Amino acid sequence: MPPPATPAPAVLNAITEELCTWPWVFSLDRTTGRYQLFLGVDAVDLAGLDGLLAARLGRLDGVTAMRIAVAAQVHREGGDWLARALTPVQRAMLADGPPAIRAPGPTRWDLADAAIARAVAVDPRRRSSDLADDCGISESTVRRRLSRMLRNRELLFRCDVANPLAGWPVTALYRVEVRADRLAESARALATLRETRLCVTVVGDHNLLLIAWLHSPAECAEFEARMSAAAPVARVMERNISTWVVKRMGRLLDSRGRAVGSVPMTPDT
Numbered sequence: 001m002p003p004p005a006t007p008a009p010a011v012l013n014a015i016t017e018e019l020c021t022w023p024w025v026f027s028l029d030r031t032t033g034r035y036q037l038f039l040g041v042d043a044v045d046l047a048g049l050d051g052l053l054a055a056r057l058g059r060l061d062g063v064t065a066m067r068i069a070v071a072a073q074v075h076r077e078g079g080d081w082l083a084r085a086l087t088p089v090q091r092a093m094l095a096d097g098p099p100a101i102r103a104p105g106p107t108r109w110d111l112a113d114a115a116i117a118r119a120v121a122v123d124p125r126r127r128s129s130d131l132a133d134d135c136g137i138s139e140s141t142v143r144r145r146l147s148r149m150l151r152n153r154e155l156l157f158r159c160d161v162a163n164p165l166a167g168w169p170v171t172a173l174y175r176v177e178v179r180a181d182r183l184a185e186s187a188r189a190l191a192t193l194r195e196t197r198l199c200v201t202v203v204g205d206h207n208l209l210l211i212a213w214l215h216s217p218a219e220c221a222e223f224e225a226r227m228s229a230a231a232p233v234a235r236v237m238e239r240n241i242s243t244w245v246v247k248r249m250g251r252l253l254d255s256r257g258r259a260v261g262s263v264p265m266t267p268d269t
Contacts, residue, residue, distance in 0.1 A: 011062035012082035017260050020247055026265035028247040033240035069204030076191035076199040079158030112137055114266045162257030168213035171242040178206040178234045186231035
């Protein structure tokens with residue numbers, strides 16, 4: 001399969017700038033791989049995803065090829081990552097929150113849910129009365145819906161760091177293939193590695209996607225050796241590093257990983 005045509009730098013910059021304004025593109029990396037951009041995209045369903053890719057992304061000038069993988073199960077995400085800055089005694093002093101109580105089935109968001117999510121993403125500490133004014137709904141509705149979204153883990157709050165300034169300047173992306181009968185246990189094992197930021201079962205060219213924070217490009221080989229020890233049947237099929245994490249969970253980042261803006265992330269309802 002020939003590599004996709006490479007857009008000129010000016011075109012790549014224009015595509016990057018455009019995608020940063022799209023709320024359903026919640027994460028965006030420039031990478032060293034055959035595909036120069038790696039996107040995290042949020043859609044309400046597969047039909048919505050197809051519409052976003054075909055009717056919007058596919059029509060941007062300079063987009064020559066796309067490869068799609070649909071998340072099936074998240075085993076670890078960035079909010080679970082620990083900087084290991086606290087001692088074991090200090091970590092033991094932190095009390096766990098109440099366990100999540102999941103709804104019987106998935107909740108399909110409507111326009112009001114999406115509006116609340118956008119408003120909260122700008123500043124999670126805002127009062128419910130301010131959220132109600134912004135969303136054009138009653139404060140009681142905001143409280144009820146926000147409680148449901150938090151209880152069912154439809155919304156998660158997390159605190160992140162500028163990884164280059166925190167000593168983890170390299171973001172490595174791995175596409176992994178695992179035998180189906182060993183996929184779940186391999187994913188769980190890889191998710192426990194200290195460097196793992198994201199470990200998700202996907203449906204696509206390969207069945208597991210992993211993102212890790214590393215100290216240097218030279219550490220990639222060492223990390224892959226630990227991956228092999230943790231999950232012997234897992235095979236790395238493709239490896240790339242990010243040259244610039246442009247957007248992470250709706251936050252626009254500079255080249256040093258510092259937040260310089262925000263585009264609240266919501267699916268295209």
